[in-house]
Amino acid sequence: MNADELRAVQAPLKEKYKDDPASAVITMHSSGTLGGEDVVCRVATVRGDVDAGLHPAAGGDGSTACSGDMLLDALVGCAGVTLKAVATAMGIPLRSGTIRAEADADFRGTLGVDRETPVGVTDVRLTFDLDADAPPEKLAKLVELTERYCVVYQTLVNPPRVATSLSPTDP
Numbered sequence: 001m002n003a004d005e006l007r008a009v010q011a012p013l014k015e016k017y018k019d020d021p022a023s024a025v026i027t028m029h030s031s032g033t034l035g036g037e038d039v040v041c042r043v044a045t046v047r048g049d050v051d052a053g054l055h056p057a058a059g060g061d062g063s064t065a066c067s068g069d070m071l072l073d074a075l076v077g078c079a080g081v082t083l084k085a086v087a088t089a090m091g092i093p094l095r096s097g098t099i100r101a102e103a104d105a106d107f108r109g110t111l112g113v114d115r116e117t118p119v120g121v122t123d124v125r126l127t128f129d130l131d132a133d134a135p136p137e138k139l140a141k142l143v144e145l146t147e148r149y150c151v152v153y154q155t156l157v158n159p160p161r162v163a164t165s166l167s168p169t170d171p
Contacts, residue, residue, distance in 0.1 A: 006088050040064055057107040068121060072101040078152035079126060086145045092138060095131040102127075124156060 001009075017024035032041040032052070039060075040053045053064030060066065076099045087094050103124045109117035128143055147153055 001088060003088050003091055006085060043070075055107070057105075058110055068103065068105060071121070072103055072124075075101045075124070075126065075150075075152045075156065079128075079146055079150045082150040082153075083128065083142065083146040086149065087132070087142055090138070090142060090145075092132055092134045092142055095133075097128065097130040097132075100127045100129075101125070126153070 030043065030045075032043045034041055038053070040051045043050045043052050043065075050070070051064045052067050052070065054060030055066040055068060056062050079101075080097075080099045083097070083099070084094070101124060103121040105121050106117050108114040109119040128146075130139060130142075132139065134142070147157075
């Protein structure tokens with residue numbers, strides 16, 4: 001896809017969202033199913049079910065996907081798609097590229113070993129290795145705009161409100 005094709009696809013959406021801002025607000029969904037004896041949640045994805053389980057640092061055997069790794073997968077996927085779209089719009093041809101995400105988590109918090117240790121990820125590093133004919137300042141702008149428009153990146157940087165509920169079940 002080139003810049004003109006991308007603009008042609010996005011122009012009607014941008015116009016619609018300008019005219020009717022409420023139409024730009026969507027609700028995304030995910031669901032998982034518990035069952036069996038294993039400590040696993042089967043997550044329904046658009047590409048098929050994925051079994052999420054304990055990370056080996058929390059007692060898992062490594063045979064299932066770790067939710068923390070899935071979080072990084074989502075970040076890499078979103079950053080990659082966003083970077084490609086921004087590069088296309090900026091007219092920066094990319095020969096190839098690799099995006100890596102790393103995160104630190106101290107499992108003493110998750111396992112309740114130390115109440116002072118945070119539960120979850122404390123530091124995330126996102127690295128772009130790009131092969132492109134563009135000056136460094138243009139590539140820096142590309143990464144800056146990728147950060148600005150990447151949904152998962154912005155969600156991590158500016159956490160949303162999160163609410164939990166328990167639906168009543170029939171006995």
